[in-house]
Amino acid sequence: MPFRPSARQLEYFSALAEVLHFGKAADKCNVSQPTLSSQFKLLEESLETVLVERSAGVVSLTAAGERLLPMARQVLENLDEFVLAAKAGQGNLGGLIRLGVSSTFGPYFMPYLLPILKQAYPGLELYIREDRPGLLEEQLRSGVLDCVMTPDITRSDQIEDRILCHEAVVLAVPRTHPLAGVGVIPVSMLRGEKLLSLGQGFRLHNDVQELARAAGAEFRQDYEGTSLDAVRQMASIGMGLALFPAAYVASEFGKEPNLLLKRVEGVPLNRTMSLAWRKGSSRAGHFEKLLSLSREAVLSMQIDGVTLPPDGSTKDT
Known part of the structure; x- marks a missing residue:
């Protein structure tokens, strides 16, 4: 892995370039002068580049130092923006x-x-x-x-x-179906009935399958819907009975005149949203x-x- 300067090393470089004095740069960075000097020397050695000239207590930037200083300060600015963005996100569930x-x-x-x-x-x-x-x-x-x-x-x-939350699931029956007049439908009365379903991968597919098994009903896999709207439309023209969750019923069944909603007795019809x-x-x-x-x-x-x-x-x- 290639050498990467640490943020602290770039801070020492930026401070030194600003005050052109090792002791003052150390004070500016709240570290001892030996710490700053040793880390700055390690930076130069690792980059194989001399960044400052030192002579008789006078510090000046080399040509390489002049060229690299704006990049070092840009890196530090980007890091500051990174931290600010993270803090801003903390107040907005991570942003x-x-x-x-x-x-x-x-x-x-x-x-x-x-x-x-x-x-x-x-x-x-x-x-x-x-x-x-x-x-x-x-x-x-x-x-x-x-x-x-x-x-x-x-x-x-x-x-x-x-x-x-918990969500009830109810059975939709066409108004012309013999079960339309039954208030609460015992699961035994679904024997032989055709049940419509969403395709595989939906939990309602499994629910319909289990209901069909418990009732002795016919699970119509040849007419699986790709959406609840599609299943509702199939049920409304008498292709079979269908299960629908409560939130969908509240949203969409106000415009459905051909179906009645029934509770089924004898099997638990509900789902848990997590x-x-x-x-x-x-x-x-x-x-x-x-x-x-x-x-x-x-x-x-x-x-x-x-x-x-x-x-x-x-x-x-």
């Missing part, structure tokens, strides 16, 4: 957060969170990536993302996670504050079926 959000949750939650974040940390830059939970978790582990909001996260010794980051991250404090603000956003949603965990706090930790 930038690369956040991954499940595409079945983010579009219906972020409009509540973003104004709260903007008010609390106006200088924060937020890079948001929506994707399937499995891909988000992979990008979190690889360092592409700083943290993720995802349902029913896969537990790992590489990931630290905190519960953001905020997760890499275990041991030095930014854990930032993510804990993001979690606190995210829980405030959950409260502001006022949606039936979206609830904080029992010990959920809206205060910064």
Whole structure:
């Protein structure tokens, strides 16, 4: 590895060039003269370049010293800017957060969170990536993302996670379906029914699969949707029944006249949304504050079926 001057060595060089006296330069840098002299000599030896002339107590810059001094001062200025930028980021959760959000949750939650974040940390830059939970978790582990909001996260010794909220999942039934008149549907009444789903990689895909297995229903893998909107449209024209999370229902079902929402009895239909980051991250404090603000956003949603965990706090930790 090539030699790199230390910041202190460049500080000694800059001070010496300013006062042209070893003793005064040492006072300016709050070190002893032998310390400054020995470090400056090491700098010259390592660079194989004489930076100052010394004769009869008079110090002057050599041609090489004159040429290198502006560069040394620029390096020190850049280091100062580096520290200032870091300190500025401390007041804005690090300045930038690369956040991954499940595409079945983010579009219906972020409009509540973003104004709260903007008010609390106006200088924060937020890079948001929506994707399937499995891909988000992979990008979190690889360092592409700083943290993720995802349902029913896969537990790992590489990931630290905190519960953001619990979200109910309900069954959508066409108005013309025989089950439309049933208030709460026993799971046994779904035997033989066709169930629609999102594609693989979504947690709802697994939920539908488990419901079909428990009920003896038909899991329609030949008609898997790429989005909740696509699944809703398929269900509305009678292609099958479908599961939808509460935040999506609150956002999108006001314009859906052809489907009725039903609770299924006999199986737990809900999901747990979590905020997760890499275990041991030095930014854990930032993510804990993001979690606190995210829980405030959950409260502001006022949606039936979206609830904080029992010990959920809206205060910064």
